[in-house]
Amino acid sequence: MLNYIWISLVAIAIVAAVGNDIKDEVQNSYRNGIPMSATFVVSKSPAGTAQMWEGEVVMSGEAFDQFYGIQAQKSDVRQPVSVAVSSNLQGSLLLPVTDASPEYWRQMAKYATTKDRLTGKIQSIEFSPNGSSAQLRFVLESIKFVKMKAVTQAALDFASTAVEISIGLIGIMALWLGLMKIAEDAGFILILTKILAPLTRRIFPEIPPDHPAVGAMIMNIAANMLGLNNAATPLGLKAMEELNKLNPKAGTATNAMVTFLTINTGGLVLIPATAIAVRAAAGSSNPGIIISTSIVGATCATIAGVAASKLLQRLPRYRKDIES
Amino acid sequence: MLEFLRTAINLISIIAIPAMILIILGWGFFKKVKVYEVFVEGAKEGFDTAVRIIPYLVAMLFAIGVFRASGAMDVLTSILSPVTNLIGMPPEALPMAFMRPLSGSGSLGLMTEIMKAHGPDSFTGVLVSTMYGSSETTFYVLAVYFGAVQIKNARHAVPAGLIADLFGMLGALFVCRILFSQ
Numbered sequence: 001m002l003n004y005i006w007i008s009l010v011a012i013a014i015v016a017a018v019g020n021d022i023k024d025e026v027q028n029s030y031r032n033g034i035p036m037s038a039t040f041v042v043s044k045s046p047a048g049t050a051q052m053w054e055g056e057v058v059m060s061g062e063a064f065d066q067f068y069g070i071q072a073q074k075s076d077v078r079q080p081v082s083v084a085v086s087s088n089l090q091g092s093l094l095l096p097v098t099d100a101s102p103e104y105w106r107q108m109a110k111y112a113t114t115k116d117r118l119t120g121k122i123q124s125i126e127f128s129p130n131g132s133s134a135q136l137r138f139v140l141e142s143i144k145f146v147k148m149k150a151v152t153q154a155a156l157d158f159a160s161t162a163v164e165i166s167i168g169l170i171g172i173m174a175l176w177l178g179l180m181k182i183a184e185d186a187g188f189i190l191i192l193t194k195i196l197a198p199l200t201r202r203i204f205p206e207i208p209p210d211h212p213a214v215g216a217m218i219m220n221i222a223a224n225m226l227g228l229n230n231a232a233t234p235l236g237l238k239a240m241e242e243l244n245k246l247n248p249k250a251g252t253a254t255n256a257m258v259t260f261l262t263i264n265t266g267g268l269v270l271i272p273a274t275a276i277a278v279r280a281a282a283g284s285s286n287p288g289i290i291i292s293t294s295i296v297g298a299t300c301a302t303i304a305g306v307a308a309s310k311l312l313q314r315l316p317r318y319r320k321d322i323e324s
Numbered sequence: 325m326l327e328f329l330r331t332a333i334n335l336i337s338i339i340a341i342p343a344m345i346l347i348i349l350g351w352g353f354f355k356k357v358k359v360y361e362v363f364v365e366g367a368k369e370g371f372d373t374a375v376r377i378i379p380y381l382v383a384m385l386f387a388i389g390v391f392r393a394s395g396a397m398d399v400l401t402s403i404l405s406p407v408t409n410l411i412g413m414p415p416e417a418l419p420m421a422f423m424r425p426l427s428g429s430g431s432l433g434l435m436t437e438i439m440k441a442h443g444p445d446s447f448t449g450v451l452v453s454t455m456y457g458s459s460e461t462t463f464y465v466l467a468v469y470f471g472a473v474q475i476k477n478a479r480h481a482v483p484a485g486l487i488a489d490l491f492g493m494l495g496a497l498f499v500c501r502i503l504f505s506q
Binding site for chain 1: 347349472
């Protein structure tokens with residue numbers, strides 16, 4: 001199943017990227033080659049021989065939306081720009097894209113020739129009598145194959161993100177595995193497993209109730225519920241390693257491993273701290289309102305997951321993997 | 325009562341790690357375990373485990389990354405929007421349901437975006453934050469946990485995990501509709 005999902009994700013992504021790029025090309029979503037009209041408000045006139053102006057491109061949000069056929073730009077556009085006009089009246093302009101720039105331009109600039117700046121050619125520029133502003137007609141550089149470029153970039157970025165995450169785990173892994181080893185040698189884990197044996201025997205019937213795996217699993221689940229992610233992952237991996245010691249067939253997941261994994265993916269947390277923090281940052285009048293609803297949702301997920309793992313493990317297609 | 329419970333849980337999660345460290349070390353010392361030596365011995369495995377995960381995590385995150393970047397999510401959402409209308413889910417919340425099992429950072433970004441657009445206390449805002457809190461990033465957990473023990477044949481882990489996610493999302497929708505429906 002994982003093979004199919006994996007290949008589907010990649011194949012769908014590439015097909016969708018090609019499709020989206022063809023759609024952009026047909027609709028000319030980035031208005032390649034179409035001139036745009038705007039007011040140029042001058043803040044710095046040329047000094048000396050250089051024909052360089054600095055200032056802002058100003059246009060209303062409606063005009064911007066209409067030009068690109070979108071509904072996104074709420075406020076008026078005030079985009080810093082530098083304009084250069086050479087002697088034969090060939091002009092070019094440069095838009096350094098910042099956080100204040102229209103979102104659409106920011107997206108375009110990600111895939112421009114030089115990152116984070118859009119360049120363009122000036123078709124006409126007519127200054128007002130006092131020279132403080134001008135009417136500007138310009139064509140921005142062509143933006144093409146946005147999704148294909150994005151997919152390429154994502155493939156490289158996420159590959160290195162994966163390594164960063166793994167390397168970042170080394171320290172906390174070492175800390176918790178060290179502590180767990182002490183807890184094991186001191187018999188602390190054994191006591192924990194004995195207390196909770198009636199429960200764990202039901203959920204993990206294949207695991208001997210006094211096996212160290214049980215202790216690690218209990219500590220992982222407790223850390224998860226308290227939202228201690230830094231402790232939960234190392235404890236969970238420790239539990240997996242202990243479960244793997246009981247695995248007769250290396251490389252293939254056992255029933256207990258799958259059940260334990262679904263308990264983890266269910267994600268039962270008593271305080272969903274991240275969601276609450278984001279709600280508070282967004283200005284919620286009651287960020288904690290989702291605690292109860294999240295517990296209900298995660299309980300549904302956990303119960304459904306454990307039940308599903310117990311039912312699915314009886315299917316012949318999954319049984320044959322561990323029996324043969 | 326609820327407020328008290330919240331404070332209590334918050335307090336427990338703050339003191340949990342120091343308490344656990346103290347109890348484990350204290351207990352070990354009391355039982356005459358050579359705490360320092362044993363700690364180092366256990367910690368040695370940390371490096372191997374973390375490095376073992378790398379190929380699994382690269383495979384998983386690469387696939388999820390290109391999927392997110394391609395804009396395939398929008399296509400999927402538009403195909404499935406009739407179904408969500410049927411069960412009373414706001415169409416904006418649908419990408420969240422897909423993203424949650426795939427990517428933690430992706431669903432965090434979606435949640436932030438939706439709350440900015442609709443307000444954190446709107447029905448959609450409460451729903452997406454509940455959805456975020458109702459499940460873990462299934463594919464990430466799978467890659468890390470199975471990667472650590474070199475499991476290549478996941479057997480029924482993926483369908484079971486996805487069933488859990490489906491019920492988590494439906495449970496979130498159900499409870500939000502009962503408590504906060506306009």
